[in-house]
Amino acid sequence: MLSIAVWKFTSCDGCQLTLLDCEDELLPLTEKVKFAHFTEMTSVSEPGPYDISLVEGSVTTAAEAERIQRIREQSAVLVVIGACATAGGIQALRNFADVDEFRSVVYARPDYIETLATSTAIAEHVKVDYELRGCPIDKGQLLELLTALAAGRAPDLPDTSVCTECKRRGLTCVMVAHGTPCLGPVTHAGCGALCPAVNRGCYGCFGPMKQPNVPALVPLLRRSGMGDDELHLVFSTFNTAAEWS
């Protein structure tokens, strides 16, 4: 039986919650894998080493930077889950700002608060074996990854764009048909084109696909009515520190 550990760094818990949201698959899954450490779900915590570690969240404190090293040493396979862990998350907005000023906006006594000036992806600290994109990750991709690892095969994770998922679902292109600005052409596949399915442009929560052609998309976004400010804002959300170009 594979032992799995789930670790939280700076995050909202949404990606690990995806595991508990596998209502139909959760109990059958526990016949194949054992959760040796998963604080959100169980009070039992078994010591490593672990076959698989799922890591949620970004590194924003010195203690987290040390903790990820110990987790890596204890884990045969390390999987990062979600935009926080793969790209620093929305909290990486501090990377482009003055963190002391941020601290003083939220806290009357900023000196009590320990934090790094940056929020960084797990791969910037340790070697990562697999990554699941998204804010939050997609349940289907998570299950594919876990069942593949349990079966000892390579997981089938797409690296195309949201556009391809839209086409596969037969959705009408929101940009072509309605002039709605959409990051689908440059965004990593995985969600199943959720936003276009509700007549909304993709806002990039799965981060950039492999080799995104952002310069080709920008004129289309402008034609759909996005100004400089909006262009800046839409690329600086949940994957602000990812490589968009």
Next chain:
Amino acid sequence: MTHRANRILQVAGLARVEGEGSLHVRTKGDQVESVELAIYEPPRFFEAFLRGRDFREPPDITARVCGICPVAYQLSACRAIEDACGADVGHRLRALRRLLYCGEWISSHTLHIYLLHAPDFLGFPDGIAMAAAHRETVERGLALKKAGNLIMETIGGRAIHPVNVRVGGFYRVPEFPELRALADTLRHALDDALETVRWVSGFDFPDLDVPHDLLALRDTDGYPLDRGEPVVSTGLRFPSSEFGEHVAEHQVPHSTALHARLDGRMFLTGPLARYTLNSDRLSPLAVSVAADAGLETSCRNPFRSIVVRAVEVVYAVEEALRIIETYERPDRPFVEVSPRAAVGHGITEAPRGLLYHRYEIDAGGRILSADIVPPTAQNQPAIEHDVARLVGRHAALDDHALVSLCERAIRNYDPCISCSAHFLDLTREHR
């Protein structure tokens, strides 16, 4: 039992809460000197980076404060911005928002009841271990939770961080057949919800009666979820815009979460407060199952919060069915909201308590300042106080037993530590 003059007790972590924190208890003889619930989850500075963003962004951005109650964040944000802009979404869109919120209540409460909280009462470390002995029960919980998530997927486009919510309403509103399919699932869910109340009402509840002031919303029609006016158990009521005048946050050295006080006093928000202040607003079915479960019209024992949550799930499933049955499809999925220089306030009832948002925007729709007061920050002083009372009362217990009692007591509040700033380490120091 340990008879040492000085002892320090450490527990590696409070599990089955969302986020990271620790508890430090210091005692001298039989006297509890201090209890500090330290939330050391690193801060993420939402209120700082919201400045300069567009007024249409807070629903998507603030959802990411918490993966367990994203709808609460989305709807408090929407209401605050619409308040600033003088917009009203009308009753049809409002009904859909309430339906979405019912989905979040059902799935968040059911997650807490079945996977996080019930194992405490039945002596299991988690829901999976509990399933080995009570498979059908856990499956029932998972099915109920799934029904809640199905509402969020149908109305919100996704269960965690829904994509379909916007200032002014939605991007797309559902068609009747989608809602009919949802209603079929919800009719089964209602049986599961009723069975849940019966199940949890048979647990063994330690005695505790909390003296705190209670704060909840009160709505003119129905139990409070997506709107209402803040009311306090003292009789005080005030408009949402005066929230900041009554509830003040201050910082304590031991925690990254701020501590709140209501007019200078500690207080409690969440299921106990909601129920005690609004039990007359429940549906007849919810009222009767509450009575069968042994609840009076008010409930001040935090260990019984699991029963209140179960009753609230019954209400939420029924309410969702009612909304679906009376659904009038809005002509447009959203109302146009134009920015103006103003300050807006929005309060809704997250599953774990009242969630306040305030935004100041300029005429161009840029956010000048943002303030978010999550439920756990409000409850934190009361939680510390209740743990102190328990420790004082049960000082004779050995360290292990006392620690688990403290953990249980904390879990009663379903603290969402991520939302307050957050792994619980318990330290007990005897001096």
